[in-house]
Amino acid sequence: MIEIALVASFLIAFGIGSNDASNALGICIGSGIIRLKRAIFLFGILVFLGIYLQGQNVMKTVGKNIVDVNSTIIIIALTISAILIIVSNWRRLPLSTHQVIIGSLIGASVACDSSINVASILKIILSWIISPFIAMGFSFFLYKALEKTVSKFPFFQIEKLLRIFLLFSAALISYNTGANELATVLGPVMHSGLQMNKIILFSIASIMVFSGAILLSHRVIETVGKGITTLDPFSGFAAQFGAGGCVLFFTFLGMPISTTYCIIGGISGVGMTKGIRTVKLGLLRKIAINFVITPSLAFILSYIALKLIQP
Numbered sequence: 001m002i003e004i005a006l007v008a009s010f011l012i013a014f015g016i017g018s019n020d021a022s023n024a025l026g027i028c029i030g031s032g033i034i035r036l037k038r039a040i041f042l043f044g045i046l047v048f049l050g051i052y053l054q055g056q057n058v059m060k061t062v063g064k065n066i067v068d069v070n071s072t073i074i075i076i077a078l079t080i081s082a083i084l085i086i087v088s089n090w091r092r093l094p095l096s097t098h099q100v101i102i103g104s105l106i107g108a109s110v111a112c113d114s115s116i117n118v119a120s121i122l123k124i125i126l127s128w129i130i131s132p133f134i135a136m137g138f139s140f141f142l143y144k145a146l147e148k149t150v151s152k153f154p155f156f157q158i159e160k161l162l163r164i165f166l167l168f169s170a171a172l173i174s175y176n177t178g179a180n181e182l183a184t185v186l187g188p189v190m191h192s193g194l195q196m197n198k199i200i201l202f203s204i205a206s207i208m209v210f211s212g213a214i215l216l217s218h219r220v221i222e223t224v225g226k227g228i229t230t231l232d233p234f235s236g237f238a239a240q241f242g243a244g245g246c247v248l249f250f251t252f253l254g255m256p257i258s259t260t261y262c263i264i265g266g267i268s269g270v271g272m273t274k275g276i277r278t279v280k281l282g283l284l285r286k287i288a289i290n291f292v293i294t295p296s297l298a299f300i301l302s303y304i305a306l307k308l309i310q311p
Contacts, residue, residue, distance in 0.1 A: 002071050002192050008078035012185045013205040015085030016097055017044075017212025020177045020259055025213075028170045028236070033163050037214075043174045044210030050178025051186070051202050057254030058183035063191030065120045066102065067109040072306065074188045077104035080302045084294070096258035096294060098184050099128065103295030105188065107302030112310065124256060128291075131246055131257040132265030139242030139269035146238060147273075158234070166237040172244035176259055180247055182209060184256045235273075239266035261291065 025039040034042075067073065081100045102124060109116055150158055182205055190201070243259070243266035250257045264287060 002074065002189070005071065005074040005078050005192065006189055006196075008075065008082045009185050009189050010205060010208045011082035012078060012085055012097065012101070013182060013208035014212035015082060016177065016181050016185065017209040018086070018215065020097065020181050020209075021213035025170060025174075028166055028240075033166050033236070034170075039170070040210065040213045042171065043177070043213055044206060046171055046174035047178035047182060047209050048202060048206035050175040050180075051182045051206065052178070052199075054175075054179040054251060055183035055186070055202075058180050058251060058256050059187035059190050061120070061124075061254045062102070062105075062184050062187030062256055063189075064187075066117055066124070067105050068115040069105065069109070069188055069192065070112075070114070071192065072309075073105065073108040073112065073114060074192055076108045076302050076306045076309070077101065078185075078188065080104045080107075080298060080305060084298055084301070088290075088294070096128070096260050096291070097181050098124075098256040098258050099291070099295040100298045101184055101188075102256070103298030104302040107299035108306045110299075111303045111306035127250055127255045127257045128261070131250060132261040132268075134249075135243040135246040135262040135265035136269035136272070137242075138245055139239045139266040140272055142242050143235060143238035143270050143273045146234065150234075162234055162237050166240065169237055169241035169244050172248065173240060173259060173263070176244060176247040176251060177209070178206065180251045180256060181259055182206070235270040239263070239270040242266045242269060261287075 021040060021043055025034075025043060028034045028039055063069070078101070081097075081104045084100050084104075085097060102121075106116060106121065108114075150161065153161070186201065186205060190198075240263070243262040246262050246266075247257060247259050264284070268284065
């Protein structure tokens with residue numbers, strides 16, 4: 001039966017590619033630094049390196065420290081998560097893979113009276129809440145620092161440096177997508193006792209992420225790269241590097257946080273430096289509502305689904 005959960009996890013990996021490629025690439029593409037196809041190839045390679053080199057801490061948190069999982073919980077939670085992620089991507093709305101998966105795991109666990117680690121869940125929810133504001137702060141102050149230092153160089157030198165820095169920060173976000181986002185997906189499967197070579201599992205999941213990025217990521221890239229505030233290489237670097245630094249920090253702590261919301265926080269932080277009116281607050285409100293609805297809906301659907309299949 002665990003093979004069903006494995007297929008669902010690969011579908012979610014596809015959803016990560018279509019959704020989270022926007023986190024890594026949206027700013028680069030939105031500010032005209034790199035073409036979509038070339039950026040996606042870079043993204044796919046770094047996702048694999050992230051999950052292989054640094055995914056263990058987050059996989060342990062999600063696979064062992066939240067709920068006492070069994071095959072039924074994993075199958076229901078990952079299947080519901082896959083459906084929600086793909087539907088949300090099709091609607092052009094960025095969402096958090098972590099929220100969907102963890103909401104689904106908790107809903108299925110409550111339905112079958114499995115033990116739940118409330119302390120771990122509260123820590124994760126706190127991380128979800130504070131991480132976008134930390135990314136916002138990082139990006140805001142980084143932009144201000146760049147204004148006082150880099151802006152003194154000749155224009156063409158600044159532009160060349162910022163293009164290099166922006167590609168570096170895109171690479172950091174891509175790496176974090178593997179180390180944090182994809183690790184969240186594979187955590188329950190890895191700790192379910194599945195007998196499968198780790199390298200093969202990581203490789204297939206990374207290929208699914210790459211496929212999702214190729215086929216569907218352009219839909220969400222429009223929202224993240226161009227829809228919140230106007231970006232250029234200067235502001236794009238500050239937003240993306242601030243968000244990347246924030247996600248990397250929480251990855252070291254083993255906390256599954258949303259790259260999506262950190263990127264949105266970073267972009268908003270840069271927008272704040274130019275005045276609140278430059279930030280499209282209506283879109284941010286829509287995303288904030290999605291922030292609450294996503295895990296709640298995942299919880300409810302997984303709870304109902306498990307109750308329906310239980311004898």
